[in-house]
Amino acid sequence: MAQPQSIFIAVIGVGGVGKAFVTQVQHLQPRLRKANPPLDLRLILVRRSKQQISSPKYDNLDLSKVLDELSSSKDSLPPLKESLEYLTKAPGRAVLVDNTSDPELASTYPDMLAKGISIVTPNKKAFSDDLSLWQKIFSSAANGTGSPKSGYVFHESTVGAGLPVLSTLKELVETGDEVMKIEGVFSGTMSFLFNSFMPVGGGGGKFSAEVKKAKELGYTEPDPRDDLNGLDVARKLTILARLAGLEVQSPTAFLVESLIPKELESCSSGDEFLDKLPGFDGQMDELKSSAAKEGKVVRFVGSIDVPSKAVKVGLEKFDASHPIAALKGSDNIINFYTKRYGSNPLIIQGAGAGADVTAMGVTGDLLKVAALLRQN
Amino acid sequence: MAQPQSIFIAVIGVGGVGKAFVTQVQHLQPRLRKANPPLDLRLILVRRSKQQISSPKYDNLDLSKVLDELSSSKDSLPPLKESLEYLTKAPGRAVLVDNTSDPELASTYPDMLAKGISIVTPNKKAFSDDLSLWQKIFSSAANGTGSPKSGYVFHESTVGAGLPVLSTLKELVETGDEVMKIEGVFSGTMSFLFNSFMPVGGGGGKFSAEVKKAKELGYTEPDPRDDLNGLDVARKLTILARLAGLEVQSPTAFLVESLIPKELESCSSGDEFLDKLPGFDGQMDELKSSAAKEGKVVRFVGSIDVPSKAVKVGLEKFDASHPIAALKGSDNIINFYTKRYGSNPLIIQGAGAGADVTAMGVTGDLLKVAALLRQN
Numbered sequence: 060m061a062q063p064q065s066i067f068i069a070v071i072g073v074g075g076v077g078k079a080f081v082t083q084v085q086h087l088q089p090r091l092r093k094a095n096p097p098l099d100l101r102l103i104l105v106r107r108s109k110q111q112i113s114s115p116k117y118d119n120l121d122l123s124k125v126l127d128e129l130s131s132s133k134d135s136l137p138p139l140k141e142s143l144e145y146l147t148k149a150p151g152r153a154v155l156v157d158n159t160s161d162p163e164l165a166s167t168y169p170d171m172l173a174k175g176i177s178i179v180t181p182n183k184k185a186f187s188d189d190l191s192l193w194q195k196i197f198s199s200a201a202n203g204t205g206s207p208k209s210g211y212v213f214h215e216s217t218v219g220a221g222l223p224v225l226s227t228l229k230e231l232v233e234t235g236d237e238v239m240k241i242e243g244v245f246s247g248t249m250s251f252l253f254n255s256f257m258p259v260g261g262g263g264g265k266f267s268a269e270v271k272k273a274k275e276l277g278y279t280e281p282d283p284r285d286d287l288n289g290l291d292v293a294r295k296l297t298i299l300a301r302l303a304g305l306e307v308q309s310p311t312a313f314l315v316e317s318l319i320p321k322e323l324e325s326c327s328s329g330d331e332f333l334d335k336l337p338g339f340d341g342q343m344d345e346l347k348s349s350a351a352k353e354g355k356v357v358r359f360v361g362s363i364d365v366p367s368k369a370v371k372v373g374l375e376k377f378d379a380s381h382p383i384a385a386l387k388g389s390d391n392i393i394n395f396y397t398k399r400y401g402s403n404p405l406i407i408q409g410a411g412a413g414a415d416v417t418a419m420g421v422t423g424d425l426l427k428v429a430a431l432l433r434q435n
Numbered sequence: 436m437a438q439p440q441s442i443f444i445a446v447i448g449v450g451g452v453g454k455a456f457v458t459q460v461q462h463l464q465p466r467l468r469k470a471n472p473p474l475d476l477r478l479i480l481v482r483r484s485k486q487q488i489s490s491p492k493y494d495n496l497d498l499s500k501v502l503d504e505l506s507s508s509k510d511s512l513p514p515l516k517e518s519l520e521y522l523t524k525a526p527g528r529a530v531l532v533d534n535t536s537d538p539e540l541a542s543t544y545p546d547m548l549a550k551g552i553s554i555v556t557p558n559k560k561a562f563s564d565d566l567s568l569w570q571k572i573f574s575s576a577a578n579g580t581g582s583p584k585s586g587y588v589f590h591e592s593t594v595g596a597g598l599p600v601l602s603t604l605k606e607l608v609e610t611g612d613e614v615m616k617i618e619g620v621f622s623g624t625m626s627f628l629f630n631s632f633m634p635v636g637g638g639g640g641k642f643s644a645e646v647k648k649a650k651e652l653g654y655t656e657p658d659p660r661d662d663l664n665g666l667d668v669a670r671k672l673t674i675l676a677r678l679a680g681l682e683v684q685s686p687t688a689f690l691v692e693s694l695i696p697k698e699l700e701s702c703s704s705g706d707e708f709l710d711k712l713p714g715f716d717g718q719m720d721e722l723k724s725s726a727a728k729e730g731k732v733v734r735f736v737g738s739i740d741v742p743s744k745a746v747k748v749g750l751e752k753f754d755a756s757h758p759i760a761a762l763k764g765s766d767n768i769i770n771f772y773t774k775r776y777g778s779n780p781l782i783i784q785g786a787g788a789g790a791d792v793t794a795m796g797v798t799g800d801l802l803k804v805a806a807l808l809r810q811n
Contacts (some may be wrong), residue, residue, distance in 0.1 A: 061582065061583050083610055083611050086611045087609075087610070087611060094580075095580055095581070095582065095583065096583050202806075204470075204471055205471070206437065206471065207437050207471065207472050207809065207810070221606075221775070222781065223599045223602065223603050223606070223783075226599065226602070227599050230597075230599070230795075230799045230802075231795075233463075233799070233802055234459055234463070234597075234795045234798040234799050234802070235459050235462040235463060235798075236795060380761070382758075382761070382784075385756070385758070385761070387779055388778075388779050390779050395785075399597070399786075399789075399791045399792050399795060400785055400786050400792065401786065402764075403763055403764050403766050403785060403786060404785060405598065405784070405785035405786075406782065406783070406784040406785055407599075407782070407783060407784075408758075408781070408782040408783075408784070409771075409776055409779060409780065409781035409782055410775075410776050410777065410779060410781075413775075415775045416775050416776065419606075419607075419610045419612060419775060422610040422611075423606045423609070423610050426606075426609055426610070430578075430807060431806060431807065431809075433583065433807075434583070
C-alpha cells in the first residue's frame with residue numbers, strides 16, 4: 060500500500076445542504092481510508108453564522124458529533140479572516156466547502172485559490188455576480204489559468220443541483236463541440252408552479268393558489284417573491300452562458316421577466332404579497348387560455364442562444380409534446396443543442412433542488428478535487 | 436509559466452470513431468499548448484488492421500497528415516506486442532486510445548495499466564466479457580485498486596457514446612446514493628427501429644421494412660442480425676450493472692430477448708435474413724396491436740433492478756406519455772432511479788451513436804486522464 064494522503068476540509072454553512080454534505084462525507088470516509096493510497100478526508104473546521112468548531116492541531120473532527128457540538132457551542136465566533144488563515148496553514152492540501160450564499164465569502168475565493176486552497180460550493184453568488192469576480196476566480200485557479208500550485212474550483216451544484224449540467228457543458232466545450240443553444244427549466248420552484256398551474260392535458264388551479272401551495276410545501280423561498288422575480292434563474296443562466304464562452308456582465312445584464320406584478324413590487328412583506336396576488340390571477344388565466352388555444356402550455360424557462368449572444372429568462376409557450384412541457388413535479392430539464400448532437404438535443408433531467416441532491420453535487424466535486432490532488 | 440508537460444498518445448483503430456478522435460485532438464492541441472502548465476498531447480503512434488505509423492524518437496506526428504500517410508503506408512505491420520512495448524518506453528506518461536472492438540487488445544489492458552499506461556476506449560469487449568477481465572482491469576488501474584503509479588482507465592463511450600452516462604452512475608455510487616433501477620434505450624439502432632415501427636400517435640411501417648430502411652441509412656451493423664440479437668445492449672447493461680455493484684458474469688448470464696426469429700437463426704447471410712424477415716411481420720404486428728389496445732407502445736429496452744439483481748434486455752410496453760415512448764430518431768435515453776432522486780428519475784438523453792459523439796466521449800476521457808496525470 061502507498062502512503063496515506065490527507066485532505067483537510069473546512070465546511071462553512073451547515074443548513075440543509077451543509078448537513079447533508081457532512082453526512083455524505085461521513086459515509087465516504089471508511090471506504091476512502093481503504094483506497095490505494097488511503098485517502099484521509101479530514102474535517103478540521105465547521106462554521107455557521109454564529110458558531111464555529113475547529114481542531115487546533117488539524118486532527119479529524121468526529122463527524123457523527125460535530126453538528127450537535129456546534130449547536131451547543133458557546134464559544135464566540137472568530138472573524139472569517141482568521142478561520143480562512145487557519146485553513147491556509149493546514150499541513151497539507153486543503154478544501155474550502157462553502158455551503159452559504161454569502162457574497163463576502165465568495166469574494167475571498169481568488170485569494171484562497173492562489174494560496175493553494177481548493178473550493179467546492181453550491182454558492183451561486185461567486186459565479187454569477189460581476190464578471191470581474193468570475194475572471195479573478197478562474198485566473199487564480201489551477202483548473203483555470205492560474206498556477207498549477209493553486210487550488211481547484213468546482214461548482215456543479217450552482218446549476219441543477221447534483222445533475223451533471225456544468226460538467227457536461229464543460230466537456231462539450233473542451234472537446235471542441237459548438238454549443239448553439241441551451242434551453243431549459245432551471246428552477247424547481249418554477250417547475251412545480253407551472254406543472255401544477257398548467258399541466259399537459261388541462262386542469263390546474265389559479266396561479267396565486269399554486270404559489271401558496273408551493274410555499275406551504277416548502278418549494279419556495281420564505282418570501283416567494285425571491286423565486287418569482289426570476290433572479291435565481293438569471294444567476295444560473297449567467298453561469299451557463301459564461302461557461303459557453305459569453306462574457307455576461309451580471310445576472311441583470313439581460314432580459315429577465317419577473318412574475319411579480321408591478322403593482323405588488325412595493326408590498327412590504329411576503330404575506331402582503333400573497334394576500335394581494337389573487338387580484339392578478341386574471342392575467343395569468345388569459346395567458347393560459349391563449350396558450351391552450353394553440354395546443355400549448357406555458358413554462359418559465361431560461362435560454363441562451365450562443366451565436367447571437369442572447370440570454371433570456373421568462374415565460375414561453377411549448378407544444379404539449381415538447382420535453383419541457385412534459386416535465387413532472389419540481390424537476391429541472393436542460394437541453395443542450397450543439398453541432399455534434401444535431402437537431403435532437405443532449406438532455407439532462409431530474410430533481411434540481413433539495414438538500415441531498417445539492418450536497419451530492421458538492422461531494423462529487425470534492426471527490427474530483429481529491430483525485431486531482433492525489434500524488435501519482 | 437510552469438514547465439510544459441507531455442502526454443504520449445497511441446491510437447489503435449482509425450475507423451469512423453478513430454478519425455473523429457484524431458480530428459478532435461488536432462483542434463485541442465493549440466489551446467492546450469497555451470495552458471498553464473502547457474500540455475503537449477503528443478501523438479506518437481497510429482495503427483490499424485494493416486498499417487502503422489509511429490515516431491521513432493517519440494516526436495509528435497503531424498495530425499493533419501497522419502491519416503493520409505497511414506493509408507499510403509507500405510511498411511509491414513509490426514506485431515501488436517511490439518507496438519505496445521514501444522508505448523511503455525515513451526519518455527513520460529502515455530495513453531493507449533483503443534478505438535477497436537478487438538478482444539485481443541482488450542486482454543492486454545491489465546498489463547498495460549500495471550506498466551503505467553492509461554487507457555481510454557469505446558471498446559465494449561474489455562468491460563463486458565468475462566467478469567475476471569473486468570476485475571483484472573480495475574485491480575490494475577490507478578482509479579481502481581491498483582498502485583497509484585498505474586495507469587487510469589476510462590470508457591465513457593462504451594455506453595451511450597458521448598452522453599455522460601457512466602460518469603453520472605459512478606458519481607451516484609461514489610457519493611453514496613443507492614441506485615435502485617436503471618432503465619433505458621441503449622441502442623441507436625433499436626431506438627430508430629421502434630420509433631419508426633410504432634411511433635406515439637400511430638402509424639409506422641412493417642417491421643421488416645423498417646429494418647431494411649435502417650440498414651440503408653447506415654443505422655445498423657453491416658449484418659443487421661448483429662443489432663437484432665440484443666447482444667450489443669446486453670454488453671452495455673453488463674457494464675452498467677457492474678458499475679452499480681452487481682457481479683454480472685458475462686453478457687449472456689441474464690435474459691436477453693433476440694429479435695431474430697428462431698427459424699432465421701440459421702440463415703447463411705444478412706441478405707438471406709432480410710429476404711425472409713417479412714414472413715415474420717405478422718408476429719410483430721400482433722405485438723403492436725396488443726400494445727396499442729392498452730394505449731401503449733413497444734420499445735426495446737434494457738433494465739437493471741439492483742436490489743433483486745435482475746438484468747433484462749428485451750421488448751417492453753410503455754405508456755405513450757412515458758419518456759421512453761417519446762424518444763426521437765436514434766436517441767438513447769437512460770433513467771436512473773435512486774434513493775436520493777426519488778420517484779422521478781435522473782434522465783440522460785440524446786444521440787447514443789455516431790462517430791463524432793462517440794469520439795467526444797473518448798476525447799473527454801483523455802482530458803480527464805491528462806488532468807489526473809498533471810503534476811501539481
